[in-house]
Amino acid sequence: xxxxxxxxxxxxxxxxxxxxxxxxxxxxxxxxxxxxxxxxxxxxxxxxxxxxxxxxxxxxxxxxxxxxxxxxxxxxxxxxxxxxxxxxxxxxxxxxxxxxxxxxxxxxxxxxxxxxxxxxxxxxxxxxxxxxxxxxxxxxxxxxxxxxxxxxxxxxxxxxxxxxxxxxxxxxxxxxxxxxxxxxxxxxxxxxxxxxxxxxxxxxxxxxxxxxxxxxxxxxxxxxxxxxxxxxxxxxxxxxxxxxxxxxxxxxxxxxxxxxxxxxxxxxxxxxxxxxxxxxxxxx
Ligand SMILES: Nc1nc2c(c(=O)[nH]1)N[C@@H](CN(C=O)c1ccc(C(=O)N[C@@H](CCC(=O)O)C(=O)O)cc1)CN2
Numbered sequence: 209x210x211x212x213x214x215x216x217x218x219x220x221x222x223x224x225x226x227x228x229x230x231x232x233x234x235x236x237x238x239x240x241x242x243x244x245x246x247x248x249x250x251x252x253x254x255x256x257x258x259x260x261x262x263x264x265x266x267x268x269x270x271x272x273x274x275x276x277x278x279x280x281x282x283x284x285x286x287x288x289x290x291x292x293x294x295x296x297x298x299x300x301x302x303x304x305x306x307x308x309x310x311x312x313x314x315x316x317x318x319x320x321x322x323x324x325x326x327x328x329x330x331x332x333x334x335x336x337x338x339x340x341x342x343x344x345x346x347x348x349x350x351x352x353x354x355x356x357x358x359x360x361x362x363x364x365x366x367x368x369x370x371x372x373x374x375x376x377x378x379x380x381x382x383x384x385x386x387x388x389x390x391x392x393x394x395x396x397x398x399x400x401x402x403x404x405x406x407x408x409x410x411x412x413x414x415x416x417x418x419x420x421x422x423x424x425x426x427x428x429x430x431x432x433x434x435x436x437x438x439x440x441x442x443x444x445x446x447x448x449x450x451x452x453x454x455x456x457x458x459x460x461x462x463x464x465x466x467x468x469x470x471x472x473x474x475x476x477x478x479x480x481x482x483x484x485x486x487x488x489x490x491x492x
Contacts, residue, residue, distance in 0.1 A: 209432060211461040212360070216352075219359045220473035224268050227477075227484050231269040234487050241487035242271035243327060243479070244293045244302030248286055249279035249309045253441065257476075258305050264476050270483055273299050279309050286312060287320055294322040300490070301327030301345075301483045306377060327482045330376060338384050345482040347381040352474030353416060353437055354385060362414070362435045362463055365392045370408050372425070372452065373418035374399045378439055382416055405429070417452035426454040433462035439471045 231241060243265050247258045262272045273296065275289050286308070293302045302325055308314050315332075323333040329345040337344035357364055369386050373379035374397065386393040396408050400419075409415060409429040417425050418439040430436060440452030451467035458464055465471055 211464040214465040216470040216473040220477035223477040244273035348478040350382040367413040370412040378418040422450040423454040427456040435463035438467040
């Protein structure tokens with residue numbers, strides 16, 4: 209078997225085409241959505257992701273507000289920029305690119321954001337709303353994964369899903385989205401403390417690999433026909449992406465997301481969805 213591709217680029221392009229029309233309609237009502245980004249430091253990966261987010265904004269007609277601080281920025285300096293964007297009427301929603309440099313209290317920065325402008329769905333109030341099944345902006349990568357599966361007709365309802373990883377952007381919120389009544393999946397969360405990862409993986413209909421451990425998952429770990437989403441981003445000596453999923457998984461899986469070209473573009477598309485939805489709410 210050779211797995212079918214979960215094409216993130218094409219799916220994101222379709223989402224962006226829909227958003228372009230919605231942004232045009234907002235502009236006719238006098239509302240221009242604006243996405244703000246706060247980038248601290250000079251991590252090349254983060255710089256690339258933020259640049260991609262603003263390229264996407266330009267494509268769909270969303271205004272860009274970019275704030276950059278050096279790696280030496282203090283907690284207070286970052287908080288000052290957060291306060292500035294909280295107050296800026298041109299900024300519909302914004303994100304603080306993670307991770308922040310060592311020594312910065314990331315949670316305090318996220319808590320300081322105006323939850324109504326939280327385009328990432330990572331403010332504690334919005335994560336709490338997700339737990340309570342109340343409407344909230346949804347974290348971009350988990351929501352992008354669901355959109356990618358739906359767009360390709362992969363059955364989520366009743367599926368056994370294994371999420372590998374417990375980070376704040378993917379691992380923690382992913383099971384919350386998957387176990388909503390609208391998705392009705394059964395989820396096992398695995399992490400570095402899991403005793404027999406392979407035993408869990410072999411039972412999975414869907415695997416979300418977000419461990420950041422190069423080629424952690426091989427063909428021998430995957431049930432034939434399973435859908436495998438590779439979210440891991442490690443870099444080799446040439447700076448190329450190495451995912452959590454070994455290339456030999458393609459021979460066993462039913463569906464696989466390429467990396468790059470799978471979940472990454474979907475993360476960016478869902479960010480734009482959150483910004484446009486916030487603008488539509490404020491436009492009534
Ligand atoms: N504030 C946030 N920080 C981070 C998040 C997040 O959702 N919010 N997630 C990740 C990084 N991320 C989003 O910012 C992200 C990851 C990957 C991509 C992407 O488009 N990847 C491309 C490849 C790009 C490359 O060549 O390096 C792809 O997969 O095709 C976009 C955004 C951590 N931080």
